[in-house]
Amino acid sequence: MHIHEIRAFNRFYTNLIGALDYGKHLRAPYTLTESRVLYELAHSPRTDAVDLRVSLSLDAGYLSRLLTRFERAGLVERGPSTTDARRQRVTLTPGGREAAALLDERSRAAVGSLLSGVPPEDRPRLATAMRTVRDILGRDRTRPADAPVLRDPVPGELGWIVQRHGALYAAEFGWNTDFEGLVARIVADFAQDHDPYLERVWVAELDGRPVGSVMCVRDDAPGTARLRLLFVDPDARGHGLGGRLVEAVVEFAYEVGYREVVLWTNDVLVAARKIYQRAGFTLVAEKPHRSYGVDLVGQDWRLPLQEGTAK
Known part of the structure; x- marks a missing residue:
């Protein structure tokens, strides 16, 4: 039957x-x-x-x-x-x-x-x-049902990226809605005008649900890619997704011909900074600022893309 x-x-x-x-x-x-x-x-x-x-x-x-x-x-x-x-x-x-x-x-x-x-x-x-x-x-397939994957966003998930950033950073660092507004502008700019060959967004999926993201966009400096909006939901950490998301950006940037990848972050994001260091990024500048309702130290990081960078 x-x-x-x-x-x-x-x-x-x-x-x-x-x-x-x-x-x-x-x-x-x-x-x-x-x-x-x-x-x-x-x-x-x-x-x-x-x-x-x-x-x-x-x-x-x-x-x-x-x-x-x-x-x-x-x-x-x-x-x-x-x-x-x-x-x-x-x-x-x-x-x-x-x-x-x-x-x-x-x-x-x-x-x-x-x-x-x-x-x-x-x-x-x-x-x-x-x-x-x-x-x-799928229980006995080569890839377990709960194996995390990286993929392109589906309709509605760009908005989800904005919402999760706002909620997560408010809960973990006390940032106000100014930060969510910044993320919304970054995502809107990407959605309205991006080059699909040189710019890309990845969503991390675990157990059939989105749990993280990262973005690779063109920087104002020629030949430079900018890594943006890296995050992983707290209940999805421990699977190495942060490292995989950064690795995806670096490999993509290398393959499409960028000469370097840069990013801006804040010193309180300790876990993210460790991921950047493991990927080979170097801290090149720091500057105190007050944003999102708190005092922070902004940091610029850089990764030259030379032969053998992508692994």
Whole structure:
């Protein structure tokens, strides 16, 4: 009985989302597997070929042929891993990132169209049911259900970044709403006008919920990237997410050609400063100031991006 129900659901859902003709469904020249590989490459700060093979349960020969086609099409570049010369690292080219972004946009539009036929009061129940399926069937997968991941923000999460910064810094440091206003302006500027090839936001997800963020934007100085809005929720700390978020910014900045990464922070953010130090940032200037209703010492940190910086 259970097998019959699961098979019936599989037939229903694959037809519903157009999985049998995925390229036509999204008006794109990629199969479902090719689209999934592009998605993984676009949403992971570092991806070796073996990581793709294991996470997607793909045959090594099939994946190699797929990546060769992508390479010939100018979508990916391959080279030795920076951590293990025996591994092959795969990265998206600007053209590959553009293709992945287009697929992501069309996929979101398709899901949005699907949800438009679902009454608003039923949507939470639908999302909970889907999460239950993932939790139950994903327990024995290679990646545990609670493994933290870094990804692009989904609609509504830029506002969440503003809200969480305001609430978290008020609770932990007593900062007033001036700080939340600053974060709101930074996020609004990014949402309204950013270069997707040179600027990016990452959201850290744990147990299916957002728990942190970081941003990489262009600085006024030519060739300089600025790291902004790093935070991790208190109940998600201890998983190394702060370090992974900073690492994502550094690797992204290195790969798109920035010469250095800079950031501004305050001396009371001790945990964040330790993360910056471990990533190789150097304190270059300090200045007392009064902001957000308290006395602080602002700090400028800098990381030159030279050969071998990204690891």
